[in-house]
Amino acid sequence: MAEVKINVDDCIGCGICVKKSPEGYEINDEMKAVVKNPNAPGIKEGADDCPTNAIEVIGDVAPAPAAAPAPTAAPSTKPGLAEYKGVMVFAEQRGGELVKVVIELLGRGRGLADELGVPLSATLMGQGVEGLAPQLIAAGADTVYIIQDPRLEKYNTSCYANAMIKLINSIKPEIVLYGATHIGRDLAPRIAKRLGTGLTADCTELTIEEGTNMLLQTRPAFGGNIMATIMCPDHRPQMSTVRPGIMKAIQPDASKQGEIVNFDAGLTDADVMTRIIEIIKERKQVANLEDAKVIVSGGRGVGGTDGFKTIQALADVLNAEIGGSRVAVEKGWISKDHQVGQTGKSVRPQLYIACGISGSIQHRAGMQNSDFIIAINKDPTAQIFTVADLGIVGDLFEIIPVLIEEFKAADFGQ
Ligand code: SF4
Numbered sequence: 001m002a003e004v005k006i007n008v009d010d011c012i013g014c015g016i017c018v019k020k021s022p023e024g025y026e027i028n029d030e031m032k033a034v035v036k037n038p039n040a041p042g043i044k045e046g047a048d049d050c051p052t053n054a055i056e057v058i059g060d061v062a063p064a065p066a067a068a069p070a071p072t073a074a075p076s077t078k079p080g081l082a083e084y085k086g087v088m089v090f091a092e093q094r095g096g097e098l099v100k101v102v103i104e105l106l107g108r109g110r111g112l113a114d115e116l117g118v119p120l121s122a123t124l125m126g127q128g129v130e131g132l133a134p135q136l137i138a139a140g141a142d143t144v145y146i147i148q149d150p151r152l153e154k155y156n157t158s159c160y161a162n163a164m165i166k167l168i169n170s171i172k173p174e175i176v177l178y179g180a181t182h183i184g185r186d187l188a189p190r191i192a193k194r195l196g197t198g199l200t201a202d203c204t205e206l207t208i209e210e211g212t213n214m215l216l217q218t219r220p221a222f223g224g225n226i227m228a229t230i231m232c233p234d235h236r237p238q239m240s241t242v243r244p245g246i247m248k249a250i251q252p253d254a255s256k257q258g259e260i261v262n263f264d265a266g267l268t269d270a271d272v273m274t275r276i277i278e279i280i281k282e283r284k285q286v287a288n289l290e291d292a293k294v295i296v297s298g299g300r301g302v303g304g305t306d307g308f309k310t311i312q313a314l315a316d317v318l319n320a321e322i323g324g325s326r327v328a329v330e331k332g333w334i335s336k337d338h339q340v341g342q343t344g345k346s347v348r349p350q351l352y353i354a355c356g357i358s359g360s361i362q363h364r365a366g367m368q369n370s371d372f373i374i375a376i377n378k379d380p381t382a383q384i385f386t387v388a389d390l391g392i393v394g395d396l397f398e399i400i401p402v403l404i405e406e407f408k409a410a411d412f413g414q
Contacts, residue, residue: 002059004038004047008342010054012246015204015218015227017046017055027220027227029330030343031204031243034362051248084236087113088173090164091122091136091144092183094155098132101179101244103139108206108247109177110140112215115208121145121173125163127153130260137258140250145171145263151272155183158273161190163265168195170263173237175215177206180241188241198232203240206247214238287338289321294351297323297340297367298333301356301377301396305333311355314400317407323347323367325357341366355396359384376400 004024013031017024021042025033033054037043039061047055089105091098106122113120122141124132126148133144145167151159164187168176176191178184180202192199204227205218214231215238221228232238289295296318298311308322315322324334326341340347342362352370357363359375359382367373368387375388376396385391392399 002038002043002057002061004035004043004058005056006033006035006342007054007056008032008346010052011050012052012054012248013204013243014051014246015220016049016051018220018227019218020046020049022226027204028343031202031220031246032343034342078234081234081236084172084174086118086121086171086173087116087175087177088121088123088168088171088237089141090176090178090184090187091124091132092179092181093124093126093129093132094183096126096129096132098135099179099181099244101181101184101242101247102136103249103252104244104247105177105179105242106136106140107249108242109175110250112175112206112208113142116174116213118174119143121171123147123164123167125149125152125160133258133260134254135252137256137260138252138254140256141258143259143261145261147263147265149265149267151267151269154276154279156272156274156276157186157190159267159271160187161194162271163267164191165194166265167263168237176237176239178239178241180243184241188239192239195235195237197235197237197239198230199239199241200230200232201241203242204246206240206242215240287321287323287335289323289338289340289345289347292321292347292349294318294320294353295323295340295347295349295367295370296320296353296355297325297357298328298355299325299357299363300327301358302328302333303356304331307356307397308333310397310400314353314355314404314407317404318351318353320351320353321349323352325363326360354384354388355400357384358382359387 011032017033021040024037024040024043026036028034044057044061047057087109089109091102109120119142121143122136123145136144147163178188200217203217203219207216209216217230217240218227296315323340324338328334329339342365346366348369350371352367352373354375373388374390375384376392376399380393
């Protein structure tokens with residue numbers, strides 16, 4: 001019997017382990033690998049091929065299954081496709097700073113361009129952004145196209161899409177990559193529709209098919225149970241969005257030389273479909289679960305955002321941070337930075353109070369090292385009780401008010 005552990009902090013969600021062992025691993029919604037069956041064929045090969053060594057396999061394992069045939073497609077005979085050459089990265093900037101995924105995309109784009117023997121370019125849009133070009137060259141770009149216009153100072157869908165389409169039609173890159181950020185997810189589909197080409201969203205792996213030189217765009221499908229490899233044989237450019245944190249940036253080289261080209265997209269006021277009056281940034285309080293001495297966590301049993309007010313009341317008395325299970329986060333009852341578990345944060349406070357949490361293996365993996373665990377759940381068979389030092393079977397909405405009074409009386413947390 002094998003035991004398989006995945007260090008989620010090291011997992012970049014590339015899906016290589018899933019390819020090696022589709023029965024053993026899957027990619028979850030957070031783009032992290034999770035173990036489905038530690039005794040599945042290929043589980044060890046998945047660990048051996050993990051680029052970040054995120055997987056540890058202990059014990060005897062089954063051998064790998066026969067490799068699935070690589071996807072193939074006949075080279076397209078459509079006229080005009082050969083005119084498209086080069087790899088381009090949309091260099092998203094916000095407030096005059098590049099977003100991190102751009103550097104990651106340039107790292108992967110560099111590899112693709114070298115394999116194809118073509119140049120790698122980056123497209124920078126905004127106003128007064130030319131100072132960012134050296135960073136893009138150091139990160140791998142051969143050429144930086146800069147489109148400057150007051151209308152591009154703040155992100156504006158129609159202006160950005162129109163400018164990018166003019167550049168793509170002029171330069172004709174065969175591959176264009178975007179970060180799967182809010183802006184990338186808004187921009188890329190519009191460009192794909194207007195250019196009449198395809199777009200594969202949330203790719204975890206990008207490779208070149210031998211023989212056809214087509215881009216193989218791999219992404220999780222069917223809830224992460226399989227990795228689908230998608231091609232765009234008849235249209236150009238081939239376009240992908242990639243989630244931040246998936247691709248590896250290359251070591252920046254400040255001595256690298258590159259070309260900077262100013263491109264006039266010829267924007268006019270007619271390109272502006274919406275006007276941004278003001279941007280109001282939400283001030284977000286990020287939970288500091290890793291350093292918390294006491295954490296009160298809520299799960300499905302909390303029932304909603306109103307239920308979390310009860311959790312908050314208990315946390316206030318204990319001077320504690322609030323945590324949540326994956327279900328609570330997915331239902332939108334609490335924000336992602338509060339998530340505890342394999343796909344969230346791993347915590348080890350002095351006291352962890354799990355309220356209405358069933359205790360899936362993924363949740364337990366993130367909190368079972370806490371010094372003292374109190375679990376409150378209506379279901380006496382809930383898995384959370386297997387790691388609890390003190391289990392309370394009952395309705396959390398009846399139990400928590402009693403606990404609050406007791407903790408107040410004992411001055412706990414003060
Ligand atoms: Fe699997 Fe890739 Fe994560 Fe390694 S980094 S565990 S291969 S998804």
